[in-house]
Amino acid sequence: MLVRIEPTSDAPLFEQIAASIRSDAAAGRLRAGDRLPTARDVAAALDVNLHTVLRAYQDLRDEGLVDMRRGRGAIITDAVVALADLRNEIDELVARSRHLGVSPELLTSLVKEIAHDR
Amino acid sequence: MLVRIEPTSDAPLFEQIAASIRSDAAAGRLRAGDRLPTARDVAAALDVNLHTVLRAYQDLRDEGLVDMRRGRGAIITDAVVALADLRNEIDELVARSRHLGVSPELLTSLVKEIAHDR
DNA sequence: GGCTTGTTCTATTTGATATAGAATAATCTC
DNA sequence: GAGATTATTCTATATCAAATAGAACAAGCC
Numbered sequence: 001m002l003v004r005i006e007p008t009s010d011a012p013l014f015e016q017i018a019a020s021i022r023s024d025a026a027a028g029r030l031r032a033g034d035r036l037p038t039a040r041d042v043a044a045a046l047d048v049n050l051h052t053v054l055r056a057y058q059d060l061r062d063e064g065l066v067d068m069r070r071g072r073g074a075i076i077t078d079a080v081v082a083l084a085d086l087r088n089e090i091d092e093l094v095a096r097s098r099h100l101g102v103s104p105e106l107l108t109s110l111v112k113e114i115a116h117d118r
Numbered sequence: 119m120l121v122r123i124e125p126t127s128d129a130p131l132f133e134q135i136a137a138s139i140r141s142d143a144a145a146g147r148l149r150a151g152d153r154l155p156t157a158r159d160v161a162a163a164l165d166v167n168l169h170t171v172l173r174a175y176q177d178l179r180d181e182g183l184v185d186m187r188r189g190r191g192a193i194i195t196d197a198v199v200a201l202a203d204l205r206n207e208i209d210e211l212v213a214r215s216r217h218l219g220v221s222p223e224l225l226t227s228l229v230k231e232i233a234h235d236r
Numbered sequence: 237g238g239c240t241t242g243t244t245c246t247a248t249t250t251g252a253t254a255t256a257g258a259a260t261a262a263t264c265t266c
Numbered sequence: 267g268a269g270a271t272t273a274t275t276c277t278a279t280a281t282c283a284a285a286t287a288g289a290a291c292a293a294g295c296c
Binding site: 013014048049050051052055069070071072073 | 253254255260261262263264
Binding site for chain 4: 237238239240241242243244245246247248249250251252253254255256257258259260261262263264265266
């Protein structure tokens with residue numbers, strides 16, 4: 001499994017790392033029970049600090065996508081199944097939003113608000 | 119029109135202001151051509167800095183939801199129509215996501231990534 | 237001309253980001 | 267059980283972006 005970051009992107013490193021893994025999960029390239037590479041390995045491979053990778057992993061844990069334990073590493077949870085199910089619907093929503101001329105920023109902001117309300 | 123902020127929320131003020139207006143727009147409480155209260159009025163009413171309100175307004179402009187010009191103020195664009203159309207679909211996606219046990223954070227992150235990709 | 241309104245400039249404070257080192261505790265392997 | 271592995275926690279620091287703030291400016295309106 002390969003974690004990718006964009007050196008030109010202005011998004012924080014830890015967000016890029018998390019996004020890379022989220023993306024793989026939603027695309028079906030990661031399955032429940034799969035182990036992520038250890039934070040130390042990723043840090044070495046990308047030449048970033050261990051804490052930066054762990055911050056990304058912890059965000060993924062907060063989202064419920066991975067399970068973490070010391071000595072064992074980070075493991076993809078069952079949430080990945082639901083995620084793959086949702087993926088098509090998200091694609092459709094994004095496509096429809098684009099067709100209506102609604103900007104990605106506006107769509108994203110609204111989904112965020114509605115998802116967190118109540 | 120009433121702009122609301124949550125003093126207890128840890129979300130930035132400008133985001134709360136933008137969210138309040140976005141929410142009104144998506145719910146149909148704002149229509150194309152409607153004028154937002156002037157930034158100075160909102161700043162006075164909420165007792166926040168003028169720049170904080172303008173930052174919120176400028177974000178809404180970047181999203182395409184309002185049109186701004188000096189001397190005239192901030193006016194809701196046609197994008198509000200598409201937004202009301204999308205609202206139901208977003209509600210459904212959020213409901214389905216919740217039913218599948220996917221956290222709001224994970225859903226939001228994924229929508230953001232998919233909407234901004236390509 | 238005078239008022240209103242967003243825009244721009246400069247400045248400061250606060251918080252997030254990223255890095256670093258070291259100690260710790262749970263888990264696995266042999 | 268011994269040792270290695272791995273995430274966790276703690277302290278610390280340098281850098282950069284976010285957020286707030288005051289004042290002057292320029293476009294639009296009556």
